[in-house]
Amino acid sequence: MSTNLRTHAYAGNPLKSKTPKSTDTFSPSSAFESLKVLIPLIPNHPAPSPDFKVLPFSKGRPLVFSSGGGDASTTTPIWHLGWISLSDCKGMLASRGVDMDEDSLVYLGPKVEEDLVCWAVDVSEEEDGVVSVLESRKLCFVELRTLMVAADWVDQRAMDELAIAGHARALLEWHNVSRFCGSCGGTNVPKEAGRRKQCSNKACGKRVYPRVDPPGESLEEAVRRETWEETGIEVGDVVYHSSQPWPVGPSSMPCQLMLGFFAFAKTLDINVDKEELEDAQWHSREDVKKALTFAEYRKAQRTAASKIEQICKGVEKSKSLTTDFNVESGELAPMFIPGPFAIAHHLISTWVDQGSGNVHSKPQASVSLSSL
Numbered sequence: 001m002s003t004n005l006r007t008h009a010y011a012g013n014p015l016k017s018k019t020p021k022s023t024d025t026f027s028p029s030s031a032f033e034s035l036k037v038l039i040p041l042i043p044n045h046p047a048p049s050p051d052f053k054v055l056p057f058s059k060g061r062p063l064v065f066s067s068g069g070g071d072a073s074t075t076t077p078i079w080h081l082g083w084i085s086l087s088d089c090k091g092m093l094a095s096r097g098v099d100m101d102e103d104s105l106v107y108l109g110p111k112v113e114e115d116l117v118c119w120a121v122d123v124s125e126e127e128d129g130v131v132s133v134l135e136s137r138k139l140c141f142v143e144l145r146t147l148m149v150a151a152d153w154v155d156q157r158a159m160d161e162l163a164i165a166g167h168a169r170a171l172l173e174w175h176n177v178s179r180f181c182g183s184c185g186g187t188n189v190p191k192e193a194g195r196r197k198q199c200s201n202k203a204c205g206k207r208v209y210p211r212v213d214p215p216g217e218s219l220e221e222a223v224r225r226e227t228w229e230e231t232g233i234e235v236g237d238v239v240y241h242s243s244q245p246w247p248v249g250p251s252s253m254p255c256q257l258m259l260g261f262f263a264f265a266k267t268l269d270i271n272v273d274k275e276e277l278e279d280a281q282w283h284s285r286e287d288v289k290k291a292l293t294f295a296e297y298r299k300a301q302r303t304a305a306s307k308i309e310q311i312c313k314g315v316e317k318s319k320s321l322t323t324d325f326n327v328e329s330g331e332l333a334p335m336f337i338p339g340p341f342a343i344a345h346h347l348i349s350t351w352v353d354q355g356s357g358n359v360h361s362k363p364q365a366s367v368s369l370s371s372l
């Protein structure tokens, strides 16, 4: 029998392949606003479009139900995720004294073809065993590892559900362990429908993102998603290049691991998300080669070194050497290419050096990810 595994277990999450733009009704921000309006109206809320379904977890275990099987059956039972309505979710939380609000839920992603946005909720007070009977389904919380073993890995639906549950579990776990700011001890509050958190202390404002343990997607998938979100370009094949520790990010997110990939474009139209990315442009290899001269970097390097000397002598008190560098380079070069200290420089120069006539002559985008 051919296994025909499309991807690794827990990768290939169908809810994460494309995050809708913020103006889209399926987007985290739009869905969150809609949720905020609906929750106080439950159970008399109007049917929303898109509709909302919630996947409850207890102690890391997703709610599921089982179909098929049974005493007289010879077929293998099949487990399904136990999605519940907003109304049932509110009831489940209320049964242990928790008032549901919009911050109780975390955004998992949309099923556009079903006009649906999916959420997860942690209801960890729940007892073990069969929870309740909703819509004639007997629901219970089951360990993810058990579900993994029980999933039929040639069944796309089963693997999709496993990936969704894996992502949701990791995201909820991250919410549990990131309640307080590691910098100032302030309370972290959910942002972007639970996709990130931020310290509520205004003087601090540290942003916290789910990091390496709960991306809920493979690196290749993250590259495709991020490229699409920020440039509107769809990429197919993704090739790893290198990684670089980057402990010099903005104060809200100071330390990151940069991951560099080459990605082959499937579409050419550019639609830049200006909140995330300053610009995106297509250039010929020849033009980039011309721009990639080292004179400006050398000059900036010498300028910065002189500045340090001045600071050490007490002559100058500049804090912003990198800003100076950017300005100088940007003015001198026909297009701005970050200096050799940045992974972007190495991605670009590698691409230039590859020349034409090989596989890389296809449209290609260089991508570096600062967060997953």
Ligand SMILES: [Zn+2]
Residues within 6 Å of the ligand: 181, 182, 183, 184, 185, 186, 199, 200, 201, 204, 205, 206
């Ligand atoms: Zn803080």
